[in-house]
Amino acid sequence: MDFEQADALNQAIRLLSLRHRARAAALLAPLGLYPGQEALLLELDRTGPRIQAELSEALGCEPPSVTLMTRKLEASGHIRRKPAPSDRRASIVELTDSGRALADQVKQLWCALAEETVTGLPAETVADLPGILNTLTSNVDTRTPRHAHARRPGPGKPTRR
Template sequence: MDFATADALNQAIRLLSLRHRARAAALLAPLGLHPGQEALLLELDRTGPRIQAQLSDALGCEPPSVTLMVKKLEASGHIRRTPAPTDRRATVVELTDAGRDLAGAVKALWCELADETVAGLDPATAAGLPAVLTAMTANVDSRNRAHGAGHGKGVKRNTLTQ
């Protein structure tokens, strides 16, 4: 890929990321949430109770970030923590009734944000975006590189530098 194309692609991704996060923050603020907390609530809503290490993996966050989110959401009454029955070092996190209600409100906001984000796009293009963006994320996921996985599908490696 030439520099002009690479620059245009990287700038577009960077700006989308920044603006999407800012818009999400604006939508979440009236609910008393900060970006990232909604992902934790939605993960618990999807999966049920989880230990914090599982949440960290699922959210792609460092454990200290999850711990801070959990503490704030527990203080606001949206989640509760209990010791894991099989491992006293682990903590199980689950939604409270208030947390389930908040997750429902977040789902509505998430639909609104998604509609805003894809406004004006052909429906078929919009429907294909999750798969494309997931593949792009996998291509740059440092966790894949740390575990010795190859580069993303379709990425050519320079054999002269290996």
Template sequence: MDFDQADAINQAIRRLSLRHRARVGELLAPLGLYPGQEALLLELARSGPMIQAALGAALGCEPPSVTQMSRKLEASGYVRRRPARGDKRASVVELTDSGAALVEQIRRLWRDLAEETVAGVAETSVTQLPALLNTLAGNVQRADRPAAQ
């Protein structure tokens, strides 16, 4: 691959990443959330209550980031944290009823954002897009770090 093609690929990925994150921030702001918090809530909705360490691994986040997000979401009433059975140093995080209701709003927002993002792209390409993006993410994953989901 020559530099011009490599540059075009890298710049397109960079632009998409920056614009997507900025758009996520715009859409989450009316809900009182910041980017990343929605991923934590969606993961809890998918997987159920989890210890913070497992939640961090699922999100590809460092433990202090998960702790900070969990505390903020707990203060807002969207999650509750409790000591894990058998290990009082570990905390289990779970959705509250208001957190579950917020997840439904996030899911609608997430569907709308995906539709906005792929507007004008052929349906066959849209169907293949998750696998392609996951392959790209795996290709840039360093061997010394756990894979982010």
């Protein structure tokens, strides 16, 4: 890949990331949420109560970020934290009724944002996007060894050797 192609690709990814986050922030603000908090709510909605350390891993966030998010969401009544029975130093985080209702609102908002984001793309491209984007994410994930995701095939694609 030459520099012009690399620059165009990197700029497109950077701008998409910035604009998507800004759009998400604008949509989340009326719900009283900041970017990142919706991911925590949706994770708890998907999995049920979790230990904060597990949330940190699942969200790809540093533990202090999850601690800050949980404090804010607890203060607003959307989650509750309680000591883990197996380890009193760990906190189990769970949604309250208010948090479940808010997660439902976030799901609707997330559907609208996704539809807005892919407007004008063919259905086949939209269906392929999660796999493509997950591969791109894996390619730059600093938490995994480089060789663990090298040459990973996309969805429905055969592995090349």
